[in-house]
Amino acid sequence: MATESEGEEDAATAAGKLTGIPQLSVEDDLREMANKAAWSVSSCKPGNGVLSLRDDNLDTYWQSDGAQPHLVNIQFQKKVKLQLLVLYVDFKLDESYTPSKISIRAGDGFHNLKEIKTVELVKPVGWVHISLSGTDPRETFIHTFMLQLAVLSNHLNGRDTHIRQIKVYGPRPNPVPRQPFHFTSPEFITYSCLR
Amino acid sequence: METLLMDRVQSSLRLFMPKNAIFLCERLCAEFPTESNLQLLANCYLGNNQAYCAYHILKGKQMPQSRYLFAISCFQMNLLREAEAALSPANEPNSEVPNGAAGHYLLGLIYRYTSRRSSAVDHFTQALSIDPLLWAAYEELCILGAVGGASDYFSDVAASRIQQQYLSESSSHKISIGDEDRSIQSSRVLGLNDSSPKQPKNLHSNSIKEISNTHVVMAAGQAANSGSSNLSLYNTPSPVASQLSGIAPPPLCRNGFFNAVSCDGSSKPAANAAILAPRRKAMEEGRLRKVSGRLFSDSGPRRSTRLSGEATAGINSNASQAGGGTGTNHSSSSRFLGGFSSSSSKTSSAAFRTMTGRKGPSCISESFDEGRRKTEVFGDSCGEDASATMSSVAIFVDCRYLEEDKINLHAGGLSVHDSKLINGIRELLGLLRTLGEGYRFSCMHRSQEALEVYQKLSQNQYNTGWVLSQIGKAHFEMVDYFEAARFFDLARRVSPYSLEGMDIYSTILYHLKEEMKLSYLAQELISTDRLAPQAWCAMGNCYSLQKDHETALKNFQRAVHLDSRFAYAHTLSGHEYVALEDFENGIKCYQRALQVDERHYNSWYGLGVIYLRQEKFQFAEHHFRRAFFINPRSSVLMCYLGMSLHSLRRNEEALEMIEKAILADPKNPLPLYQKANILLSLERYDEALMNLDQLKECAPQETSVYALMGKIYKKLNMHEKAMFYFGLALDLKPPATDVAIIKSAMEKLYLPDEMGDSL
Numbered sequence: 001m002a003t004e005s006e007g008e009e010d011a012a013t014a015a016g017k018l019t020g021i022p023q024l025s026v027e028d029d030l031r032e033m034a035n036k037a038a039w040s041v042s043s044c045k046p047g048n049g050v051l052s053l054r055d056d057n058l059d060t061y062w063q064s065d066g067a068q069p070h071l072v073n074i075q076f077q078k079k080v081k082l083q084l085l086v087l088y089v090d091f092k093l094d095e096s097y098t099p100s101k102i103s104i105r106a107g108d109g110f111h112n113l114k115e116i117k118t119v120e121l122v123k124p125v126g127w128v129h130i131s132l133s134g135t136d137p138r139e140t141f142i143h144t145f146m147l148q149l150a151v152l153s154n155h156l157n158g159r160d161t162h163i164r165q166i167k168v169y170g171p172r173p174n175p176v177p178r179q180p181f182h183f184t185s186p187e188f189i190t191y192s193c194l195r
Numbered sequence: 196m197e198t199l200l201m202d203r204v205q206s207s208l209r210l211f212m213p214k215n216a217i218f219l220c221e222r223l224c225a226e227f228p229t230e231s232n233l234q235l236l237a238n239c240y241l242g243n244n245q246a247y248c249a250y251h252i253l254k255g256k257q258m259p260q261s262r263y264l265f266a267i268s269c270f271q272m273n274l275l276r277e278a279e280a281a282l283s284p285a286n287e288p289n290s291e292v293p294n295g296a297a298g299h300y301l302l303g304l305i306y307r308y309t310s311r312r313s314s315a316v317d318h319f320t321q322a323l324s325i326d327p328l329l330w331a332a333y334e335e336l337c338i339l340g341a342v343g344g345a346s347d348y349f350s351d352v353a354a355s356r357i358q359q360q361y362l363s364e365s366s367s368h369k370i371s372i373g374d375e376d377r378s379i380q381s382s383r384v385l386g387l388n389d390s391s392p393k394q395p396k397n398l399h400s401n402s403i404k405e406i407s408n409t410h411v412v413m414a415a416g417q418a419a420n421s422g423s424s425n426l427s428l429y430n431t432p433s434p435v436a437s438q439l440s441g442i443a444p445p446p447l448c449r450n451g452f453f454n455a456v457s458c459d460g461s462s463k464p465a466a467n468a469a470i471l472a473p474r475r476k477a478m479e480e481g482r483l484r485k486v487s488g489r490l491f492s493d494s495g496p497r498r499s500t501r502l503s504g505e506a507t508a509g510i511n512s513n514a515s516q517a518g519g520g521t522g523t524n525h526s527s528s529s530r531f532l533g534g535f536s537s538s539s540s541k542t543s544s545a546a547f548r549t550m551t552g553r554k555g556p557s558c559i560s561e562s563f564d565e566g567r568r569k570t571e572v573f574g575d576s577c578g579e580d581a582s583a584t585m586s587s588v589a590i591f592v593d594c595r596y597l598e599e600d601k602i603n604l605h606a607g608g609l610s611v612h613d614s615k616l617i618n619g620i621r622e623l624l625g626l627l628r629t630l631g632e633g634y635r636f637s638c639m640h641r642s643q644e645a646l647e648v649y650q651k652l653s654q655n656q657y658n659t660g661w662v663l664s665q666i667g668k669a670h671f672e673m674v675d676y677f678e679a680a681r682f683f684d685l686a687r688r689v690s691p692y693s694l695e696g697m698d699i700y701s702t703i704l705y706h707l708k709e710e711m712k713l714s715y716l717a718q719e720l721i722s723t724d725r726l727a728p729q730a731w732c733a734m735g736n737c738y739s740l741q742k743d744h745e746t747a748l749k750n751f752q753r754a755v756h757l758d759s760r761f762a763y764a765h766t767l768s769g770h771e772y773v774a775l776e777d778f779e780n781g782i783k784c785y786q787r788a789l790q791v792d793e794r795h796y797n798s799w800y801g802l803g804v805i806y807l808r809q810e811k812f813q814f815a816e817h818h819f820r821r822a823f824f825i826n827p828r829s830s831v832l833m834c835y836l837g838m839s840l841h842s843l844r845r846n847e848e849a850l851e852m853i854e855k856a857i858l859a860d861p862k863n864p865l866p867l868y869q870k871a872n873i874l875l876s877l878e879r880y881d882e883a884l885m886n887l888d889q890l891k892e893c894a895p896q897e898t899s900v901y902a903l904m905g906k907i908y909k910k911l912n913m914h915e916k917a918m919f920y921f922g923l924a925l926d927l928k929p930p931a932t933d934v935a936i937i938k939s940a941m942e943k944l945y946l947p948d949e950m951g952d953s954l
Binding site for chain 2: 027029139
């Protein structure tokens with residue numbers, strides 16, 4: 001589950017090349033956003049559908065069944081702030097089904113998706129954390145209605161892909177409504193709400 | 196065989212062997228299917244938590260005691276409408292409520308849970324007026340917010356009423372307060388077949404058919420009493436007895452205070468079993484349970500034995516007087532009219548009552564011994580009288596003289612024991628008054644005053660779990676979490692098995708962010724009692740502290756399932772839904788909590804927060820105001836009310852409210868912060884800065900303060916200062932959203948302000 005860490009340990013040494021890490025490590029002030037989103041995929045094999053992407057079970061996976069690029073679409077009901085995308089893939093188990101090039105697009109709907117990030121995976125095993133932030137501190141989050149994850153190619157030139165789990169994270173809202181800033185000190189937090 | 200069976204059943208019940216009791220009682224009912232036997236069987240079922248059985252066997256029965264038991268079983272099975280119908284049938288609006296105070300209490304509960312607050316209040320008040328020691332009714336009144344003052348209920352008037360119930364006639368007047376005298380006198384007078392004016396307190400006496408029945412009643416009453424009481428469960432009062440049985444303690448509780456048993460109407464202790472059998476049929480109500488004990492019957496009309504028996508019975512030497520005997524149901528008469536009654540009851544055998552488990556003031560028990568001695572003396576002297584009536588009359592006359600003259604020797608003797616009784620009653624009432632005041636203040640959220648009141652308690656009473664938790668709660672309401680935690684800790688040490696109030700303790704630990712203590716508490720509570728909602732609330736709080744809101748929600752839902760009348764579990768579930776941003780369900784949960792307890796201000800607050808988030812400011816303001824109305828001393832509520840007013844752009848009112856909040860609790864930094872915020876929006880920058888400077892002192896690590904200051908300086912175009920403060924804020928490592936905002940603000944500092952700049 002979410003554990004506190006100093007920051008995601010991406011081995012992003014080579015530009016944009018990622019390998020997975022066995023632990024899911026997400027900062028405490030982020031929370032999973034996609035429970036209320038509508039998930040869809042471009043194609044799937046019966047029995048390995050989109051539900052397997054969200055079932056918290058690393059043994060079940062989504063298997064695509066069509067032409068590349070394979071797409072996972074995540075649509076929200078309102079514009080949300082997103083910061084992090086995490087997916088679980090396993091080269092050892094999936095070999096040629098493991099995605100290698102992933103493109104992430106965001107927009108208001110299918111008609112105006114714009115690519116915001118491309119990453120390359122190298123024999124990943126475990127959770128792959130993909131930060132959605134830009135370089136600018138003002139761009140820590142992306143505000144969007146829809147996120148699309150496109151698998152452009154697989155390892156060993158496989159046609160279809162397996163992804164075992166996907167999670168999307170965004171910032172926690174301020175527990176005290178209508179405040180410009182969060183409260184951080186215990187004195188403030190104690191008095192900030194009733195329970 | 197019947198009496199034998201009844202006896203065994205009752206002793207099994209007393210010794211907590213429900214299965215034995217049920218089996219024997221079923222045989223009894225098969226052989227002698229009378230309604231009172233059915234009542235006994237219902238008792239056994241209720242004792243074994245099989246309310247549904249009791250429901251079925253008592254369905255449709257009309258005797259008051261049966262109706263009462265039936266109502267209890269309906270209540271336990273949550274069939275509130277049927278329970279209500281049983282207790283106060285729709286087509287007989289003026290019929291008396293069975294079992295007096297207990298019946299009223301039960302009715303009050305039913306009305307409360309079916310949201311008919313004013314009727315509930317009525318019934319609780321009535322219950323208390325019949326029986327001033329019915330603390331549960333007082334508690335309910337406090338919860339409903341309808342209590343004037345504890346002293347109203349536990350007053351001298353109440354004292355006198357209890358005295359009538361307990362005291363022997365003669366003695367009382369000597370020591371009692373004036374009106375007590377009168378009331379006692381009146382009760383005695385009642386017995387007297389006169390049409391002496393009755394005092395309003397002894398209301399039920401009206402129902403007594405006095406004169407003609409007096410001695411029959413007395414005898415009957417006594418017989419009846421002894422008969423039934425013999426088997427200890429029911430004191431069947433004399434047939435004259437009206438529907439109301441005197442003060443019956445609610446079945447669920449207390450053995451302590453009353454010789455409740457004694458109260459059955461004219462309860463006269465004693466009666467011969469033989470005499471009983473026929474008499475019993477004549478008797479009307481059974482009383483629910485002989486809380487205090489049993490009456491033994493003496494054989495026949497041996498006065499001396501009777502007298503001694505009665506004397507030893509201790510507490511209730513019953514008021515023979517016809518008053519007592521006459522089946523005046525109200526407790527006053529039935530209770531002891533000490534020695535007198537016994538003597539008058541010459542006709543009936545004396546019965547003893549052993550008051551088992553009486554928690555009354557100890558002095559009363561002492562007084563018994565004395566009373567006994569006096570009674571005997573007196574009894575003998577009266578023994579000469581021929582007829583019971585005559586003797587009773589004589590006694591009454593004596594009594595009256597006594598009251599007037601206060602000379603009577605016996606009276607004098609008895610008065611000593613009575614005085615102890617009176618003192619005991621006074622002490623008890625005093626204690627209840629203090630506790631009642633404290634509890635009332637707590638419920639009205641006047642915590643400071645509640646604390647002061649509790650300070651007045653004696654050491655022994657103070658160091659009990661209940662009081663300490665109440666004090667902890669009071670501190671909690673004042674947002675003084677450290678003190679509150681300390682008191683709850685003490686409370687846990689004093690009574691580690693008690694779960695009352697532990698949900699509040701878990702919330703306090705949540706606020707203080709004490710993970711270890713909280714999880715320890717939760718584990719302990721669950722191992723103590725897996726079926727208590729408080730334990731699961733504590734567990735849920737534990738998970739919530741670790742931000743695992745889904746599991747927390749599951750735990751709270753479990754608490755809800757265990758007891759859907761536990762308002763706090765609903766509120767906490769609501770909080771979790773809000774944390775999960777599921778506002779619809781959150782609203783539902785809060786509303787459910789409010790259905791259970793309308794004065795649960797946390798739920799009003801929760802609803803307000805949801806509407807604030809959804810930007811429905813009018814609703815938010817309304818709900819915060821309701822919460823504030825219930826708890827006008829919470830600075831947090833005032834703060835939120837101010838915030839919602841600010842969102843509605845009613846800034847003047849907002850500022851007013853914030854000022855109040857600042858005054859109410861100087862330790863709370865939030866109102867100052869909100870004030871600065873509002874002032875900022877009103878462009879009163881300097882004042883805002885002043886406030887924030889103040890805040891800097893008390894909360895130097897708070898990033899939002901510095902961030903807000905930076906924002907203000909930016910507005911004032913004092914860029915260096917702005918940068919300085921933004922930098923300070925960033926150094927304290929605020930969460931990512933704030934970092935983004937602050938950094939972008941810093942970047943824009945040296946650029947011209949754009950339109951629609953959020954900062």
